Amino acid sequence: MGDEEWAQGYAKSLMxxxxxxxxxxxxxxxxxxxxxxxxxxxxxWHEEISFTLPRLxxxxxxxxxxxxxxxAGGGFIEDRQPCLPDEHxxxxxxxxxxxxxx
Numbered sequence: 351m352g353d354e355e356w357a358q359g360y361a362k363s364l365m366x367x368x369x370x371x372x373x374x375x376x377x378x379x380x381x382x383x384x385x386x387x388x389x390x391x392x393x394x395w396h397e398e399i400s401f402t403l404p405r406l407x408x409x410x411x412x413x414x415x416x417x418x419x420x421x422a423g424g425g426f427i428e429d430r431q432p433c434l435p436d437e438h439x440x441x442x443x444x445x446x447x448x449x450x451x452x
Contacts, residue, residue: 362395363441367404370451387451389415393441405435406451419448 355361370385377383393399406413415433419426422442432452433439441447 364392366390389449391447396443400438414452415449421445
């Protein structure tokens with residue numbers, strides 16, 4: 351997004367992909383450093399917003415997601431029901447949902 355898009359009053363949500371395998375670092379032995387990848391869904395609007403989960407490929411397989419945190423639901427989630435690409439996930443107003451890539 352450019353400066354103009356960020357300044358729009360209706361821009362109240364953001365989805366960010368944090369690629370744990372794209373860190374670009376190596377350890378002391380020269381091995382690549384990698385971690386989990388996450389998808390962060392942020393809703394700054396006061397009403398619920400629907401997010402469409404992205405379709406990504408990892409090692410030739412379609413990515414699935416696991417919900418690990420929902421600030422509207424009290425924090426960490428015990429339910430590890432997978433979410434699929436193109437699925438619509440509702441995020442409550444003024445909250446954040448964190449998903450881990452499977």
